[in-house]
Amino acid sequence: MRTGEYKIQAGEYAAVVTARAGALRELRHRGRDLIVPFPAGGPIPDFRGIIAAPWPNRIPDGRYTFDSVDYEVPVNEPERACALHGFAFGTAWTLESRDESSVELSCTLEPTPGYPFSLHLTVRYRLSAEGLHSRVTAANTGVDAAPYGVCPHPYLLAGPAPLDEWTLQIPAGSFLEVTPDRLLPVATRSVAGHEFDFRAPRAIGATEIDHAFTAVAFDAGGRAQLTVRDPGGTGVGMAWDRSCPWLQVHTADKQPPSPSRLGLAVEPMTCPPDAFNSGEDLVRLEPGATHEAAWSIFAA
Incomplete structure (x- = not known):
């Protein structure tokens, strides 16, 4: 395994995590990719597998106000003049710590x-017979309150068929125009009545999505789940807890x-x-x- 990369395995699952961006580089079940991987070394394309913090998604013009003070962070999405996905990925x-099944x-x-705040971030990846479980913990080590948000950025792979043929189910009643x-x-x-209504599973077709969803349906245990399936019978799911009431989906x-349309980006967001x-x-x-x-x- 390359320096700064960590392979973990449990049951029929295997993953590779990299010190670059704390990112999930590979995730496989029975040898099948569940996410779009990226090469070892070099840049990470399309933010694949990163931890987006201290904010997910974008801040227009990199400008924001917090506690009546104006701030400006660097723009890294020049085509839209936005600050995208925080800066923990850099x-x-x-x-x-590391063992056979976790890192x-x-x-x-x-x-x-x-962003004049001090944060310490920890990400734990753990494999089990049920799939990959990830947890990000942020600790404010500074003297002032800090604005914060986080999300993962995997691109899910249902199977070998084109994305248009995949069947998608999103447990969300609203989306952000x-x-x-x-x-x-x-x-x-x-x-309701919109092309983004995937509450019942149906084919993605030609629908183009790069939107945040909310009004998420959590079960009695506080868990929500998105699934995407290939017509050949394989599939992949992603589940998250109530810490993430928003979900970005991108085709x-x-x-x-x-x-x-290489994969489906699924990003539970705080x-x-x-x-x-x-x-x-x-x-x-x-x-403190x-x-x-x-x-x-997980494979679905």
Whole structure:
């Protein structure tokens, strides 16, 4: 295994986690990819498998206000002039512990002019006979309250058929309408009667999705689950807890010559896009406080 990469295994599952971005690079069940992998070494394409923190999704123009103070973080999505997926992905994570079936990594987010807060992040990946279980813990090690949000960024693979032929079920009653050019929030709408209504499983078809969903249906145990299935009979599911009331889904549409619709990005989020400005479901992490979010990926 390459330096800074950690292979874990349990039952019929195997995964590779990398210190780069604390990312999930591979996840396989019986040798079949459950996520779109990325190569060892070099850049991580399309944020595959990263931990997006201290905010998920985007902040327009990189500008936000917190506790009546204006801040500006670097824009890393120039085509939409947004700050995308925080900056923990640019950090090399440190190995904290490892055994045959689990690995734990951590990183420290030092204060910057645009985010003058101190956070210590830990991600634990654990395989079992039921799949991969991930948990991110954020601790505020500074002296001021910090705005915070997090999400994973895997691209799920149902099987070998084209994504258009996959059957998708999303347990969400509403979605966030966004502007077509910059994908900035407009209003929350019901999925009823809309092409984004996947509450009952159906084929994705030509539908293009890059939207956040909410009004998530959690079961009595506080768990929600998305599934996507290939017509050949294979599938993959993702489950998460109430720490993530939002879910970004993206059909990974690209303009030629880039390969398009390679997988389905599924991102349980603690808050919606631009929560650093709207404040909606934004985590206010007080000094000394911690926050946890958890999710799982499994063959379905």
